[in-house]
Amino acid sequence: MSHLHIPDGVIAPVWFICGYLGMAALLTLAVRQVSREEVASKIPRLGVLSAFMLLAMNIPLGFIPTHLNLTVLAAILLGPWLGVIAVFVVNLLLALVGHGGITVMGLNVLVLSSEALLGYYLFAALRQRVRLELATATATVVALTASLALMIGIVGLTQIDLLWLLQEHQHGQEAETQTAATMAPQIEGDVQESEAEGRHSQHTSLNRFVMLVVPIGMVGIVLEAIAVTLLTSFILKVRPDLIACQDRQTEKGE
Amino acid sequence: MHLADIDYLAFQGNSLWHKASALSKLFFTLVIICVVVISRELPLLLFTLALTLALLVLAGVPLRSFCHLLLYPALFASIFAFSRLGTSWVGAALVLVKSLTAATALILLITTTCIPAIFGCLRLLLPPLIADALLLTYRSFFTLLGQLGSFMTALRLKGGYAPLKIMLNLRSAAGALGVLLIHSLEASERMHRVLVLRGYRPGIIFAGKWYRPTWYDLGPVLGALVVLFGAVLV
Amino acid sequence: MNETVRVKCLRHIYPDKTEVKLCGLDFVVYPGEKVMVLGPNGSGKTTLLAHLTGLLRPVEGEVRVLGADPVKAFNTLRRRVGVVFQNVDEQIIGPTVWDDVAFALRNYGFKASQIEEMVAAILQEMGIFHLKDKIPHYLSGGEKKKVALAGAMVMRPELLIMDEPFDGLDPAAKKEIIGLLGKFNREYGTTIVMTSHDINLVPYIADSVYIISKGMILLHGNPREVFAHPEVLRQANLEPPLLVELFSALAREGLPLDIPLTLEEARLQLLQVITSTKTAI
Structure with missing residues (x-):
């Protein structure tokens, strides 16, 4: 469920460029991991599951300001690497409709891909040992908690630059009204002072952010874990072959 | 879901902006996003926002039905701006205008361009x-x-x-x-x-006729040049 | 005479262990025939078609299509066999009508100019050229069906397989599809195998009919022969058309009437009976 809703233009370019580069590297890896045979058999499933994720996101969860993402479910049904591609597809479509911001899309894909990869491998490791429901719920909770932590980490890192960006704007304006040579030491002093203030306010504001996001995030994680577990056990009842033999072509007909 | 309404608008619309190729509109959007990211000049950003909003109106996009798409990023931007900047109203306005401009440019793109056409261009990179x-x-x-x-x-x-x-x-x-x-x-x-x-091979779904240039492309290209010129001047 | 299709007592087991059998009479289709497979839901119609396309491998039984085993010769046969599935929404892959109709041609490596020509030709022939730039989900049910049919017919297949082609269509759209199928059959000699549970369409589209129920091919013949066995039709949960019921009842009453296939035939027979009665009086 953890993805960033940072508006475009407020995050320093270096961060979103890093995000995009990371995303490109991850997608390249993902595409290479998917074999040619798997492409033809899995691409329709990738398409419908991405569409399903988009639809599920639009289901309102009452007054709770969060929505389902179903990343772990997608990874369980598609495998880890096609799960990463589904994350990209969904995020691109969301970013195009202005949900989440196009510049932070790279970072969002990285955060959510961590959910898909961790969720899948945990599920794969646990399902041999415990009941499917428990494996799914545990994998979802752990993966989502980790991605929430990653998101907070990213916000913490990028906000330093946001503050710097805007302070530069203020100081830039002040500097224009004064002679650079004569006033230089004073400005430098101001900047140092303000940086210290900035670090302090950044620290408190990150605390505030964490205080706000963690409780909502926890509720979101619980809801997502319930949804993913219910859906997985539903599939297990109706079409167990969809989970049990992921790599085999499944057939069903009249 | 917005996607269905947006898709219908892009499909049904018949404005000059609708007729331009996806590639030219993507270029325009990219320029606006770059300006939003790089510029810290409020007047330039306000001008860009006004331009994109005017284009949205000219393209026949019913603003009333789509303003919630603009309000969403604006809301997040305001929370961001006011939680972080304390008393600096310039900074707050900057954050707000930046996010609104970027969102408007994206909405202009997707309400006037069929989504497959956008994918058709992205296909060149993906x-x-x-x-x-x-x-x-x-x-x-x-x-x-x-x-x-x-x-x-x-x-x-x-x-x-x-x-x-x-x-x-x-x-x-x-x-x-x-x-x-x-x-x-x-x-x-x-x-x-x-x-x-049907003999599927990867990458074959698109016949790829989407990015053929037309005279209508002059609109987005000129629009982008105006914004770039403004950015250079400021 | 060469056979286009022959299926002999088929048995298939799906991964969820559902077993589908199709025994009784052999299923045989000759070149240029329009064959309709009639049966209730769950009778095995779709399974039969899936075996003809080579998508399913039978556990038991024999399937031959255009002289080959469709599973083994899948890659060569799929260029000679066109398929239209029941749910066309799942069949139309391309983002626009043009892209979708061109899909198979592009996959098989035709030249761009050839593709342009062939797509334009089939769209024009089917009267849907004006839809070429439309996005599929904005088309009506009948239009979608035609686009799917164009996607299958663009390769000029020798055999066209259609699963429930008339399902969910209004009478006008049904009539148009029937007209198009008749035209392909006449002009290109396309052999057509289709499934349906709408018995009323049989006289308008089929030369040959197979009645299947609960995994058994119960009856085979031309429409008139099949309609002459209402008890077998009922066994397959199919209600004979009203005209057939009426004329059978009248024939049992002693009137010299045959089973009519169309309204026109019925009208002529009745006129004849009435005229001869008048003359007798």
């Missing part, structure tokens, strides 16, 4: 597998949306939805999602058969 996945997601979304609509109507008719009974609604929504998921997975198996029978 691996074939991902380009195909984008298109199949787009096709499946509308198929599933129709099914979900029928499920929801059936739920309402059968008393599975009551505005104040949250638990009932959650249970019904979970049931509908479960059934829809199985339907989608089975549909994907049938789609797989279709792909196999």
